[in-house]
Amino acid sequence: AQSVSQHNHHVILSEAASLELGCNYSYGGTVNLFWYVQYPGQHLQLLLKYFSGDPLVKGIKGFEAEFIKSKFSFNLRKPSVQWSDTAEYFCAVKGLNDMRFGAGTRLTVKP
Amino acid sequence: SAVISQKPSRDICQRGTSLTIQCQVDSQVTMMFWYRQQPGQSLTLIATANQGSEATYESGFVIDKFPISRPNLTFSTLTVSNMSPEDSSIYLCSAGTGESYEQYFGPGTRLTVT
Numbered sequence: 001a002q003s004v005s006q007h008n009h010h011v012i013l014s015e016a017a018s019l020e021l022g023c024n025y026s027y028g029g030t031v032n033l034f035w036y037v038q039y040p041g042q043h044l045q046l047l048l049k050y051f052s053g054d055p056l057v058k059g060i061k062g063f064e065a066e067f068i069k070s071k072f073s074f075n076l077r078k079p080s081v082q083w084s085d086t087a088e089y090f091c092a093v094k095g096l097n098d099m100r101f102g103a104g105t106r107l108t109v110k111p
Numbered sequence: 112s113a114v115i116s117q118k119p120s121r122d123i124c125q126r127g128t129s130l131t132i133q134c135q136v137d138s139q140v141t142m143m144f145w146y147r148q149q150p151g152q153s154l155t156l157i158a159t160a161n162q163g164s165e166a167t168y169e170s171g172f173v174i175d176k177f178p179i180s181r182p183n184l185t186f187s188t189l190t191v192s193n194m195s196p197e198d199s200s201i202y203l204c205s206a207g208t209g210e211s212y213e214q215y216f217g218p219g220t221r222l223t224v225t
Contacts, residue, residue, distance in 0.1 A: 032212055032213075034213070036216075042218075043115075043203075043216050043217060043218040043219060044203070044205075044216035045216075046213065046214075046215070049213055090153065090154070094212040098156065098169070099144075099156065099212050099214070100156075101153045101154040101155075102153055103152065103153040104152075104153055
C-alpha cells in the first residue's frame with residue numbers, strides 16, 4: 001500500500017527564515033500531490049496541488065512545492081516565513097485508487 | 112471550491128451510545144469522504160460516501176460500526192455506533208469533484224467518549 005512520509009514532526013523558525021518541509025511517498029504510478037494547511041482553530045485548506053506539467057507549483061501565500069519524480073518527493077518551500085504561517089501542514093498523495101495523508105508537520109514561527 | 116459545514120462541532124458521549132454527524136456542502140459534488148483524525152496523528156480515510164449506494168469502506172472500518180448515508184449530492188451523515196473511548200477523535204467530512212481528488216474539508220466534529 002502506498003504511504004506518505006513527512007520527515008519533520010515539529011519545525012520552529014524565526015520570522016523571515018526560509019522554510020522547507022519534506023514529503024516523500026511510496027507509490028510508483030501516476031500521482032496527484034497536495035499540500036494542505038490547518039491554521040490554529042481552523043479547518044484544513046488546500047495550499048497547493050500538482051497534477052501534471054511544470055513540477056514547480058505555486059500556491060497561496062507565497063508557498064511553492066517541487067515534484068521530483070525520481071525522488072518520490074514533493075517538498076514544500078517558502079523563502080521567508082511569517083508569524084501567520086504558524087500552522088500544521090499535511091502532504092497528501094492520490095495514487096490509483098485512494099488518497100493518503102502524511103502525519104503532518106507542525107510549524108511554529110516565532111515573531 | 113466548496114464550503115462544507117458539519118454538525119455538531121463537538122460532543123461528549125457515553126460509552127455504548129451512538130452519534131450521527133451531518134455534513135452539508137453548498138454545491139453539488141461528485142465525491143464525499145469521511146476521515147478520522149486522532150490527536151497528534153494524520154487523517155485516516157474511513158470511507159467514501161457514494162450517492163445512492165452503499166459507502167466504500169477502507170480497511171479496518173466496517174458499516175456496522177460506521178454507517179454512512181448520502182441521500183443526495185450535497186449531504187451525508189456518518190454514525191459512530193456503540194461508541195467506546197477509542198472512538199474519541201475528530202471526524203472530518205470532505206468533498207471533491209473529478210478524478211483529481213482535490214478535496215475541501217469541513218471544520219470537523221470533535222468527539223469525546225467517556
